[in-house]
Amino acid sequence: MFSINQSWRYSVLDFIRKTGRTGLDYSSSVGRSGLFLLRAISGLPLSLDGLSLLAVQIYKVGVLSLIIIVVSGLFIGMVLGLQGYNILIDYGSEQAVGQMVALTLVRELGPVVTALLFAGRAGSALTAEIGLMKATEQLSSMEMMGVDPLRRVIAPRLWAGFISMPILAIIFSSVGIFGGMLVSVDWLGVFEGAFWSNMQSSVDFSEDILNGLIKAVVFGLVCSWIAVFQGYDLVPTSEGIGIATTKTVVYSSLSVLSLDFLLTAVMFGGI
Amino acid sequence: MKGIGSVEPYIEVQKISFLRGHRSIFNDLDLSIPKGKVTAIMGPSGIGKTTLLKLIGGQIKPSSGRVLIDGVDLNTLKRRELFEARAKMGMLFQSGALFSDLSVFENIAFPLRAHTKLPEDMIRDVVLMKLHAVGLRGAWDMMPSELSGGMTRRVALARAIALDPELIMYDEPFAGQDPIAMGVLVQLIRLLNDALGLTSVLVSHDIAEALSICDHAIIIADGRVIGAGSPAELKNDNSPLVKQFVNGLPDGPVPFHYPAGDYRMDLLG
Numbered sequence: 001m002f003s004i005n006q007s008w009r010y011s012v013l014d015f016i017r018k019t020g021r022t023g024l025d026y027s028s029s030v031g032r033s034g035l036f037l038l039r040a041i042s043g044l045p046l047s048l049d050g051l052s053l054l055a056v057q058i059y060k061v062g063v064l065s066l067i068i069i070v071v072s073g074l075f076i077g078m079v080l081g082l083q084g085y086n087i088l089i090d091y092g093s094e095q096a097v098g099q100m101v102a103l104t105l106v107r108e109l110g111p112v113v114t115a116l117l118f119a120g121r122a123g124s125a126l127t128a129e130i131g132l133m134k135a136t137e138q139l140s141s142m143e144m145m146g147v148d149p150l151r152r153v154i155a156p157r158l159w160a161g162f163i164s165m166p167i168l169a170i171i172f173s174s175v176g177i178f179g180g181m182l183v184s185v186d187w188l189g190v191f192e193g194a195f196w197s198n199m200q201s202s203v204d205f206s207e208d209i210l211n212g213l214i215k216a217v218v219f220g221l222v223c224s225w226i227a228v229f230q231g232y233d234l235v236p237t238s239e240g241i242g243i244a245t246t247k248t249v250v251y252s253s254l255s256v257l258s259l260d261f262l263l264t265a266v267m268f269g270g271i
Numbered sequence: 272m273k274g275i276g277s278v279e280p281y282i283e284v285q286k287i288s289f290l291r292g293h294r295s296i297f298n299d300l301d302l303s304i305p306k307g308k309v310t311a312i313m314g315p316s317g318i319g320k321t322t323l324l325k326l327i328g329g330q331i332k333p334s335s336g337r338v339l340i341d342g343v344d345l346n347t348l349k350r351r352e353l354f355e356a357r358a359k360m361g362m363l364f365q366s367g368a369l370f371s372d373l374s375v376f377e378n379i380a381f382p383l384r385a386h387t388k389l390p391e392d393m394i395r396d397v398v399l400m401k402l403h404a405v406g407l408r409g410a411w412d413m414m415p416s417e418l419s420g421g422m423t424r425r426v427a428l429a430r431a432i433a434l435d436p437e438l439i440m441y442d443e444p445f446a447g448q449d450p451i452a453m454g455v456l457v458q459l460i461r462l463l464n465d466a467l468g469l470t471s472v473l474v475s476h477d478i479a480e481a482l483s484i485c486d487h488a489i490i491i492a493d494g495r496v497i498g499a500g501s502p503a504e505l506k507n508d509n510s511p512l513v514k515q516f517v518n519g520l521p522d523g524p525v526p527f528h529y530p531a532g533d534y535r536m537d538l539l540g
Contacts, residue, residue, distance in 0.1 A: 133371070141368040141427075144328055145382045146357030 033229045036150075040228065043148065043155035053156040061122045061157065062164030066171070068121055069114060073172040076113060077179025080104055084180070085188050094188075098195035099202040101180035102173075106203060106212045107268070110173035112260050115219035118165055119252030123227035126157055127248040130231025131241040139232075154228055161224025162217070169216035211267045218259060223252045281306035281438065281470045282327060287336030289322060296322055298494045299336070304487075309464050309471040311485035313478065313516070314492050320474040321365075323491070324440050327472070328360060329353065340438065358386045361431030361439040365446060367423035369415040369430070375402070376411045379430045386434055401429040405459060421452030428459060432467065439463070441473040445480045457484050478517060482506075490516055492524075 044050055084097040130153065133139050139149040177199075184190040203209065227248045234244035280303035289297045296319040304310045312320055325331045327338055329345030337344045340356070348356060369378050379398045383389060389397070402408040405425040415423060424444065431439055444456055461484050464471045475481040482488060482502040490498040490505065490513055498505055498513040505517055515523035531537070 136366050136371070137364040137368040138370055140325075140330065141362065141364055142370075143330055144357065144360065144362045145385060146354040147381075147385045 029233065032233060036229055036232065037225055040150050040154045040158050043151040044159050045151055050156070053152065054159055057156045057160035058164055061126065061160040062168060065118060065122050065164070065168060068117055069168050069172050070175050072113065072117055073175035074179040076109060077101060077105065077176030078183045080176065081180035081183035085184050085190065094190055095194040096198055097184045097190055098199040102177050102199045102203050103208060105173040105176040106208050110169045110176065111212050111215035111219055112256060114169040114172045114216065115165065115223055115256040116253055118168060119223045119227070119256070120249055122161065123223050123248045123252050124245045126227040127231040127245045128241055130154070130228060131234045131244050134232065134234065135236035135241060154232060158224050158228050161227065162220050165220025165223065166213055166216040169212070173212070215260065215263050218263065219256050222255045222259065226252050226255065279306060280304060281341055283339040285337050285339065287326060287333040287338060289326065290334050296494060300495055302489055302496050302499065304470065304472055306470050307468060308486040309460065309473065309484055311481040311488045312472060312474045313476060313481055313488060313490050315516070316476055318491055320491065321442055324362070324442055324474055328362060328440065358434050359437045361436040363424065363427050363431050363439070363441045363444060365443045367427040369423060369427055371415050375413050375415070375426050378415070378426060379433050382430065382433045397433065401433055405429045421448060421455065424456060432463060435467065436469065438470045441471065443475055444473060445475055445477040453480065460484060478519065492516070
């Protein structure tokens, strides 16, 4: 036991100990999250009851995120149209703005921005909800009644995230293209026929749309997993819930952006 | 240690040790809880009373030793058997732990739907009977957020007895309750235990209330049992730790000062 005058010695040792502890805690948490994912994915009850739980969660996670996705998609599409036109007009290729907007959205911005918005809105809500259930001992009491909370609470939310994210990404891209059209055709005067036909000839279904969808599925998996795990694993205090929701958004965002680079390199970089 | 008189033990905790990280919470703890009686487990806060309830309920495994409930070690059971064993246990958590997205009715129907295949009209009857037992039949369609603290606990109690268990555990049932709610809860615990033939285990550090309703009390400190017996026996116990705890003395074997260096050195040094 050190008295207050010898505390500097204590703090150096303490720092080393804490660094080691943090590293060990981090690796054990990654391991826990892997096991957790396995148990939760296979845990969705395939009964009518289970499907109704899933439907409720798809509504909460997916449908309630529609407003933010649609509004963001619209504005991003409009900005893309505007910026695209301004850049392309210097080269006289403003008729290509349609394919520029479509390709940018379908390949990149659709999946990525949707995932970031999803992590911020639905991901943090999932973490907070599950965390609060843990803190008020609802998960414990469910276990005591012999009902596995992984099956009844976690699995429906996880699958709702998997299912909702790709659909939200498609909606985002579609609304974005519409927004791009509003700006470039209706406002800036690009010829509508050229807008759509250039888009049609350059956007390939399997190369662009399917790849974008694959990205969205992967991002949905990662964001839902992180959100649900952080809620399940947190320290059950109000401070713990705050830390966990922050972690959800930060980890999800970093994972999405780094995975995006990896996937883009594989799909479009010819690796 | 056997139960009081000729009552055989319903729960036997045999030499359990439990470690959390590097901290040893229990070290070779032995205790037994008699059948059909209200047993209070008391001790200083942080001693691991909630952990003990979780060990008894089979939610966590001890590092060594075993816990027998009616002769059965829960940790040796398969999933199916554990599920059925859980139907015989009810637990009342400190915060009530009602499912916040379900109504009072749905909360109490939850264990019934999970463990039985009763038709809806029978479930309705059982739920209303349990609510009536705790005096809240009129609140059947309220949401947990609309209930007061005392009402929440009573609904949680109704949910804990929904399947007519043999064992019921209470985690700090008296914490933060106003005198009327406390009186209601005290009476319910006693009535239910006697009317339903339950074995009740309650964990509390409210000595006065706990000793007033229990038949048997166990005091745990330093990871082991330091005193056990009927409330009268404990009040007359001469050991200093039991005396400090039962009489609420601020200093004694559990010291007032957290370990620190020399006081003069800290001020002058």
